[in-house]
Amino acid sequence: MEYFTKPIGLLAPVPDLLRNAPSLIKMKERFPRYIGRAEKTQVFSRRLAREIILPKALEVDTRSHRDPGYVDWELWRQINRTKATIGYIPEKLGGLGWSGLDAFVFLEECITACTGISAFFGFNFFGVLCAFVEFRPDVCLKVIGEMVEAQRNDKPIFWAWSITEASAGTDAEDARAMATMKCSAYARKLPGGYSINGTKQFCSNGSLADYLVVTVCTDRSDPLHTMATFFVPARTEGFSVGRIERKCGQKASQTAELHFDNVFVPDENVWEPPGRGLRHTREILSVTRGIIGMLGLGIARGALERCIQFASSKKVRGHYLIEENWVQIAMADMLKDIMVVRAKCYDFAIALDTIHVLRLLENLPVKAALKMVPKAFILGESLQGLLKSPALARSVKGLKDWIVTDERVEYCACQGSAIKVAGTDLAMEVSSRVLDIVGIEGMSSCYGMEKTFRDAKGAQIYEGTNQANRLEVFHQEIGRGLGL
Amino acid sequence: MKEIIGVCRKFASRKVGPYALEADLNGDREWLLSVWQESNDLGIVGLVIPEEFGGVGQNDSCCGLVLDTLSSECSGVASLLLHHYVACKTVLAGGEPGLSPFFKMLLNDGGHMPPIATVIFPSDMDERRLVLREEKGKLLLRGKSPLTGNATLARYFFAFVYEGSEEQDMTCVLIDRQSQGIPLGEEAGLPGLKVNPFAPVILEDVEISPDRIIGRRREAKAVYEQTLDAYHGFIAACAMGAARAAYSRALQYAIDRYQFGSMIIHHQEIQRMLGTMLAKLSVGTSSYIASLEREEWGMPHGTPKNRFSKAFCTDAALEIAIDAVQIHGGYGYMHDYGVEKILRDVKVLQLLGESNPVISIKTI
Numbered sequence: 001m002e003y004f005t006k007p008i009g010l011l012a013p014v015p016d017l018l019r020n021a022p023s024l025i026k027m028k029e030r031f032p033r034y035i036g037r038a039e040k041t042q043v044f045s046r047r048l049a050r051e052i053i054l055p056k057a058l059e060v061d062t063r064s065h066r067d068p069g070y071v072d073w074e075l076w077r078q079i080n081r082t083k084a085t086i087g088y089i090p091e092k093l094g095g096l097g098w099s100g101l102d103a104f105v106f107l108e109e110c111i112t113a114c115t116g117i118s119a120f121f122g123f124n125f126f127g128v129l130c131a132f133v134e135f136r137p138d139v140c141l142k143v144i145g146e147m148v149e150a151q152r153n154d155k156p157i158f159w160a161w162s163i164t165e166a167s168a169g170t171d172a173e174d175a176r177a178m179a180t181m182k183c184s185a186y187a188r189k190l191p192g193g194y195s196i197n198g199t200k201q202f203c204s205n206g207s208l209a210d211y212l213v214v215t216v217c218t219d220r221s222d223p224l225h226t227m228a229t230f231f232v233p234a235r236t237e238g239f240s241v242g243r244i245e246r247k248c249g250q251k252a253s254q255t256a257e258l259h260f261d262n263v264f265v266p267d268e269n270v271w272e273p274p275g276r277g278l279r280h281t282r283e284i285l286s287v288t289r290g291i292i293g294m295l296g297l298g299i300a301r302g303a304l305e306r307c308i309q310f311a312s313s314k315k316v317r318g319h320y321l322i323e324e325n326w327v328q329i330a331m332a333d334m335l336k337d338i339m340v341v342r343a344k345c346y347d348f349a350i351a352l353d354t355i356h357v358l359r360l361l362e363n364l365p366v367k368a369a370l371k372m373v374p375k376a377f378i379l380g381e382s383l384q385g386l387l388k389s390p391a392l393a394r395s396v397k398g399l400k401d402w403i404v405t406d407e408r409v410e411y412c413a414c415q416g417s418a419i420k421v422a423g424t425d426l427a428m429e430v431s432s433r434v435l436d437i438v439g440i441e442g443m444s445s446c447y448g449m450e451k452t453f454r455d456a457k458g459a460q461i462y463e464g465t466n467q468a469n470r471l472e473v474f475h476q477e478i479g480r481g482l483g484l
Numbered sequence: 485m486k487e488i489i490g491v492c493r494k495f496a497s498r499k500v501g502p503y504a505l506e507a508d509l510n511g512d513r514e515w516l517l518s519v520w521q522e523s524n525d526l527g528i529v530g531l532v533i534p535e536e537f538g539g540v541g542q543n544d545s546c547c548g549l550v551l552d553t554l555s556s557e558c559s560g561v562a563s564l565l566l567h568h569y570v571a572c573k574t575v576l577a578g579g580e581p582g583l584s585p586f587f588k589m590l591l592n593d594g595g596h597m598p599p600i601a602t603v604i605f606p607s608d609m610d611e612r613r614l615v616l617r618e619e620k621g622k623l624l625l626r627g628k629s630p631l632t633g634n635a636t637l638a639r640y641f642f643a644f645v646y647e648g649s650e651e652q653d654m655t656c657v658l659i660d661r662q663s664q665g666i667p668l669g670e671e672a673g674l675p676g677l678k679v680n681p682f683a684p685v686i687l688e689d690v691e692i693s694p695d696r697i698i699g700r701r702r703e704a705k706a707v708y709e710q711t712l713d714a715y716h717g718f719i720a721a722c723a724m725g726a727a728r729a730a731y732s733r734a735l736q737y738a739i740d741r742y743q744f745g746s747m748i749i750h751h752q753e754i755q756r757m758l759g760t761m762l763a764k765l766s767v768g769t770s771s772y773i774a775s776l777e778r779e780e781w782g783m784p785h786g787t788p789k790n791r792f793s794k795a796f797c798t799d800a801a802l803e804i805a806i807d808a809v810q811i812h813g814g815y816g817y818m819h820d821y822g823v824e825k826i827l828r829d830v831k832v833l834q835l836l837g838e839s840n841p842v843i844s845i846k847t848i
Binding site: 168170176245246249315316326330428436437441443450451458462467468 | 509607608609610611612630631672673674675682742743744745746753802806809810813814816817818819820824827828831832834835836839840841842845
């Protein structure tokens with residue numbers, strides 16, 4: 001930490017959002033509030049990253065290495081007090097009212113400081129997103145109410161989204177693959193609900209979760225047409241957490257095995273019926289893959305910033321390492337790639353605000369409701385009860401389906417895949433290359449660069465391996481047009 | 485030589501492989517010393533030392549293949565022998581008159597187990613420069629050394645230090661850490677080769693007796709170059725051994741793993757990855773063996789150089805390890821499967837000696 005002194009990146013004195021993404025300058029003329037808020041979010045996130053996350057990054061990594069189940073709750077509380085844990089909830093309801101752009105800006109700063117810690121509290125959003133994409137008004141408001149309440153009481157609520165199985169990783173994320181997927185977990189229809197049996201693998205935050213969203217098929221011989229999405233509170237009888245994995249990097253974020261032994265899910269908690277599970281998964285992936293691309297970018301930036309700090313404070317043969325010509329060229333080369341990928345990441349974030357689920361908040365009825373109806377009523381039980389009416393639920397769902405069409409979901413999944421591959425491959429390349437610059441001395445754990453190297457590899461694998469994501473891009477952008 | 489490699493392979497798969505993952509987690513010092521003891525009994529420790537001094541007297545390529553074999557089970561263990569071999573090489577490079585007392589120290593410690601030795605290479609970093617000065621007729625050594633392999637285990641440190649500000653003012657000295665009570669700095673916490681923790685040695689005006697000087701100035705520079713050359717060749721061997729393990733694990737996993745409608749070995753992209761890995765592995769292996777054998781070829785120009793093999797083999801090994809983890813998917817990222825360990829080990833091997841960009845720059 002002591003070597004983090006130069007005023008660049010996380011330590012830069014002035015925010016640089018518009019400098020990093022100059023197209024936003026034009027956008028600011030048209031949408032001053034939207035871009036203005038993103039600028040404020042950057043200032044907020046950079047401070048959080050620098051003052052809360054960065055000082056803890058190495059310590060939490062070491063402790064989680066010794067004990068994969070370790071959680072620094074004091075750190076969580078510090079982050080929680082800034083409301084970053086519920087940043088995506090509208091301001092009126094108690095959150096920070098982040099747009100997609102805000103969320104990406106936030107992630108970039110936090111991940112630059114520490115991928116593991118950011119994933120620990122940030123991946124919670126993936127689980128909550130499972131509820132939001134459902135867009136059942138009563139469920140959404142209940143979730144929001146609980147999250148806001150939990151934030152205020154400094155008591156964590158964790159959500160986890162679980163799709164991977166021991167015998168099927170990326171197969172659970174794509175229609176072509178799911179048709180041939182070998183499932184182990186399955187759900188059996190019982191009167192009034194389903195009973196889930198089996199084991200799920202590699203579930204981020206699964207060991208901390210209060211609520212789980214799980215995709216399980218009802219017929220293992222035909223997963224594609226029988227995959228369903230279930231909502232399972234962790235206290236449900238028959239559910240248990242297995243082993244917490246010992247990972248190469250991103251250690252502060254727990255990855256767990258989940259066991260389901262005759263776990264009963266009542267019909268009201270079947271969020272997507274058999275056959276609709278993949279659609280639900282795709283919709284989440286169409287958001288989260290882009291986020292993982294941004295995560296990769298953050299890892300790369302974190303590695304490069306640490307390298308710059310090191311190279312500008314250590315002398316070789318009488319001059320600073322950073323004065324070497326080859327080092328300057330290498331740094332510029334990495335920065336160039338970071339600039340290019342960042343532009344695409346922000347572009348994608350704005351697309352999520354424009355044509356995806358976040359657009360719903362801009363929609364007139366939702367906007368009007370948020371503006372005019374008092375908070376207590378929105379989060380109150382009477383409205384939630386009212387919203388349970390099937391007719392109303394249908395019409396709200398219709399509104400969502402009108403905005404988040406299948407075509408848009410597939411389009412965003414493809415864009416997200418491209419960003420995921422670009423960002424995470426960049427993370428691996430940059431985190432390795434900076435070590436070549438700083439050499440064995442700079443590889444000491446105290447400089448944090450070896451950690452970014454370990455963190456980077458995982459990002460190339462989860463949320464669909466980069467190979468699967470490349471196939472996604474091929475099928476959507478090339479194969480489909482040619483009828484392949 | 486074939487026999488030695490055969491013995492070594494059996495030893496590695498029995499004594500090293502099954503415990504490597506556990507040792508990666510807990511840095512089991514006792515286990516490592518028992519490996520050292522048994523390697524000594526098998527003659528692996530004394531491989532570099534000529535027969536007339538009580539060693540086994542094998543050539544560089546044999547040492548390289550032994551390291552390759554050990555590294556395919558655990559690069560951390562291989563790195564212990566790697567640094568010891570290089571220390572023996574320092575003595576050999578020092579020339580005839582000085583040989584016997586130093587080898588005597590390395591082989592016969594009075595006990596049943598030969599002491600572990602290592603080399604402190606000079607670092608480009610100014611804060612890690614060791615300076616030797618003369619004061620009242622005494623030679624005193626001062627400074628914090630660069631990170632050194634075997635540091636926590638070694639008794640003898642062959643160190644390349646400076647007597648002045650110029651690069652030519654180099655001196656090679658032997659430090660007996662145990663009997664001189666020299667402290668170590670904090671362990672570096674490198675991501676790989678964890679069973680062999682790297683640390684700096686802290687020298688606060690340590691007296692060096694004249695009989696512990698292996699060479700001064702031009703002589704020392706020549707010793708340094710030969711030692712570094714051997715270091716590079718042996719690093720390349722370790723890297724290829726690790727890459728070999730990564731490749732064979734990835735191949736086996738691809739045969740066993742079902743995904744996207746078939747065993748993944750049937751997917752062309754996986755075949756392409758494995759094929760590329762194998763190509764790098766075979767070119768790398770022949771490159772390091774050829775460069776270690778070059779003296780026997782007797783060709784002064786155009787023969788392969790160890791530093792190039794080191795650069796090529798460690799880069800190739802890293803790419804192979806990255807792809808091997810990728811083929812394993814999520815399992816590859818988990819400690820239990822052992823491939824991510826190879827990735828971490830290989831990244832450290834890549835940075836040992838001179839870093840690869842620096843090798844290219846210094847060549848021209």
